[in-house]
Amino acid sequence: MGFTDTRFNVNLSILFTELPLLERPAAAAAAGFTAVELWWPWVDAAVPEQSELDALRDALNDAGTQLVGLNFYAGQLPGPDRGALSVPGVESERFRANVPVAVExxxxxxxxxxxxxxxxxVEGVAAAEQDALALENLTLAARAVGEVGGTLLxxxxxxxxxxxxxIVSAPKAIEVVDAVNAATGLDNARFLMDLYxxxxxxxxxxxxxxxxxxxxxxVQIADNPGRGAPGTGALDLAGLLGRLRKNGYQGWVGLEYKPGDAPSAQSFAWLPAELRPAR
Structure with missing residues (x-):
């Protein structure tokens, strides 16, 4: 079945990182992609300067790239402090401050x-307390996202x-999805299925x-082992994406893999050019 009829987008926080952030949308467009996603780009700033937000918005618009997914602030990614919403104190406060900024x-x-x-x-805080804080913050985020008709992943x-x-299994993630939906009544929390x-x-x-x-x-993909492009590992990603389509999935599939030592633009040989643009 191959990769036909799959809508691919590029994660600009792991691909094209050899370029400055503001040059990545144009590079993705030059490689044939019109849709992108991002981790929160400002790892040290939950609320960056408006000029920085404006500059990234302009870069995305000027390149003709559609932003189809965005992470809320989560600290340094990848890194030891990845994720902020379940961490009491300053990190939780940063997450809450980031929510309206990211949504807007x-x-x-x-x-x-x-x-x-x-x-x-985190050490020194009961797991139940961290989970309660996480649910509180996820509920806040789901409601904010709901105001724009959006989805919380x-x-x-x-x-x-x-x-x-x-959260290191599909059942546990689904458990959290269900808890957030029960808390808000909005039914706008969903699973992000990262096959890697x-x-x-x-x-x-x-x-x-x-x-x-x-x-x-x-959905996000990378091959395993190595978190490289499809075909560099052992996963039958074409078959798995075909199974997703047969099960009714019609959404985006984010390319969240490491390009290797070569420039990112050279890591797309597995995907024919005519399958890259959004359709």
Whole structure:
């Protein structure tokens, strides 16, 4: 079946990072992609200067690239403090301050899909207290996203690379999705199905797809091992994406892989040029 009929977008926080942030949208467009996603670009600033927001907005618009997914502030990514919403104190406050800024930035670009990373466990605070704070902050975020008709994503990371994160399986992520929807009554929380992370956790990807497609609003891919482009590892990504389509998934598939030592533009040989633009 190949990759036909899949809508691919490029994650500009892991691809084209050899370029300054403001040059990446044009580089993605030159490589044939008209849709992109981003981790929160300002790792040290939950609320950056308006001039920085404006400059990135202009770069995306000037390149003709559509922003289809945006992470809320989560600290340094990747890094030991990834995720902020379940961490009491300053990090939680930064997350809450970021929510309206990120939602408005996304809305101004037509993006209404936002990913909230759960965050790592911290020592000295009971897990139940951290989970209660996370649910409180996720509820706040879901309501803010709901005001623009958007979707809040909950992602499962992988235990080998993020051992302190409590959300490292599809069932656990779905549990959080259901808890947020029950708390808000909005039914706008959904699963972000990252096939690389789930494969690193040793999950049966076909079974996850069959069980979770109905609650999935975004998909991300990278091959395993190595988190490289499709074809550099052992995953049958074409087959898995075909299974997702058969199960009714019609949303975006984010390319969130490492390009290797060559420039990012050279990492797309696996995908024919005619399949890259949004359709």
């Amino acid at each position: 930035f996304g809305r101004s670009l037509g993006c209404v899909t936002f990913n909230a990373l759960y965050g790592n466990r 909950i992602e499962a990371l992988n235990a080998p690379e993020s051992p302190a994160c409590p 992370h789930l494969s690193m956790n040793g999950e049966d990807l076909e079974e996850v797809i069959d069980r979770c497609t109905a609650k999935t609003a975004h």
